[in-house]
Amino acid sequence: MRIGIFGGSFNPIHIGHLILAQECWDKFRLDKVIFVPAYMPPHKELQGKVSAADRLNMVRIALEGDDRFEISTYEIDQAAVSYSIDTIKYLKGKYEKNDTFFFLTGADSAENLSKWKDIDKILELTTFIIATRPGWNEDNAYEDSVKYATIPLVEISSTMIRDRIKKRKPIDFLIPCKVVQYIRDKGLYRG
Numbered sequence: 001m002r003i004g005i006f007g008g009s010f011n012p013i014h015i016g017h018l019i020l021a022q023e024c025w026d027k028f029r030l031d032k033v034i035f036v037p038a039y040m041p042p043h044k045e046l047q048g049k050v051s052a053a054d055r056l057n058m059v060r061i062a063l064e065g066d067d068r069f070e071i072s073t074y075e076i077d078q079a080a081v082s083y084s085i086d087t088i089k090y091l092k093g094k095y096e097k098n099d100t101f102f103f104l105t106g107a108d109s110a111e112n113l114s115k116w117k118d119i120d121k122i123l124e125l126t127t128f129i130i131a132t133r134p135g136w137n138e139d140n141a142y143e144d145s146v147k148y149a150t151i152p153l154v155e156i157s158s159t160m161i162r163d164r165i166k167k168r169k170p171i172d173f174l175i176p177c178k179v180v181q182y183i184r185d186k187g188l189y190r191g
């Protein structure tokens, strides 16, 4: 099997994430993409005062019924800073020896690859894919060791969604409608 691992804060999940996962699934002929919500990402602070359980619920709602996509709660269950190398080793341990793993990221996350914990090991254990993201250059020091995915560019981020909610602006069509409903029902990101 060809398995994509896609980590993120998903705070909240938006269509930029879904487009990235779908395009990589298609371009790299993946059997599935496993979304891994971080408990606490190493390279940025979590904003918006929303629990890991709510972030996970929103990912669940967004992916419901789509059998290309799965979720791993490994990082949330650890309840500690999430390092990709640990997640990769854990997930690889769950599958067959001849399954191949792809690690999906957007160009912003891949900007400082040299700072990632055990990056050389990550590049050895997975095919590292960097997807285009508006405003970010995909070039980096590891260009010989990574693959690139040119995907439809959407200028959407979780930060932008959180800002719009705070300012009482609409978020419809930027995130799946059932996730919009969840955010409204629970009053998330308003304060």
Ligand code: ATP
Pocket (backbone or CB within 6 Å): 007, 008, 009, 010, 011, 016, 017, 020, 044, 104, 105, 106, 107, 108, 109, 110, 131, 132, 133, 134, 154, 155, 156, 157, 158, 159, 160
């Ligand atoms: P925030 O605005 O809170 O920093 P974010 O929108 O960047 O969040 P994350 O959950 O941190 O979302 O991102 C998870 C992964 O998805 C990262 O690898 C990121 O680069 C990628 N990603 C997020 N949004 C996009 C987008 N619009 N286009 C391409 N890649 C994206």
